[in-house]
Amino acid sequence: MTNPKSEIFEQFAELARVLGQGNRLELLEHAAQGERSVERLAQLTGLSLANASQHLQVLRRAGFVRSRRDGKRMLYRLGDGPVIELLGALRRYAEHSRAEVRGIVSRYFGRLDSLEPVSREVLLQRLGDGGGVLLDVRPEDEFALGHLPGALNIPFADLERRLAELPKDTQIVAYCRGPYCVLSFEAVAALRAKGYDIKRLEDGFPEWKAAGLPVGTVIATPRPARSLSASAASSR
Template identity: 60%
Template structure:
């Protein structure tokens, strides 16, 4: 009787992780959880899924040890099982896809590139300029995500409120916008809208989860 070798056992477990990642809804749920812990109810609203469908996808992610669950009263809260590792894995998956899958490259060029062709600001550059007080950092995520965690000294103006709150942004120095991650359209749309109104604005190279996963300083409300 043949026995499973240690290598084969490891590959079988890795394959289960890869299988858990093999659905667009589950990747989106991981993006939302990268902003902070959420209940099934909250996640179903954010991902535009039914409660039952959201719960089923979360159970698959949980079995693969990509998320953890904790009951609080009547609700079950989910969070990433290791922010740095899960966020890093998704980032590498995106980079691999952009390099090897032509359709992804076209979407990145046609949609994201059309909204912002300028080179984004790196995390290291932004951190240095933050300490020197040279930029205003703009977080365009919803308020509850901002409250869970954000970049130091960031100003929170959700994209839906940007038009009526332009007076809160300085015109005498550069604004750096960020949101949920490299494929989050909020910061792209914010940059496009602000440039048409004469602001000097660029994007951060990715988003809050990648900043946090890199061990850079973050703040929270309360």
């Protein structure tokens, strides 16, 4: 392999291989919500600690995530290259050419129309018009790390209990961690069954942020307070 072309392709392939593992894609999605410790990421994905740690290092070597030390914990966040763009291209390709993907979605969440969600542009326009409620169904701690401005946070787990906060007369747009985050699919299914006019946002929080759009945070924490925010991070 002294051929420069093969070397280049080998570099590309190396990156693709890193994405070629479901667990790593899942870790990546969680890291894209904001900084998280290894333990939390392991917990969220259901992986063993050592396994998660190893996968995170693979992701880091490829630049998909970055890490920093905060006391005795290691915090991982999304890398700063066009990671979301790459994942988006992968998703769009999968939606186009893999019947399985569309199949899974419709099998679990019914209607194919879940695949025709509201785009960022439409959302921006609709919110500008004053109509509509934007609903963030992620756990509180993820919401706190960053969310779409003006969004109402009702974690999916609390949805039943807090129905009163949602209007029945205007359209609701729900979003969560990414285009395939189950929470928003389930929220749409559940609320639609109850007669709400609700649609899913095509993107999740990371895509919004990657597009350079404004992001809200609960408390302005340029460098999150150590033990405080850590102990708050426990919902879902």
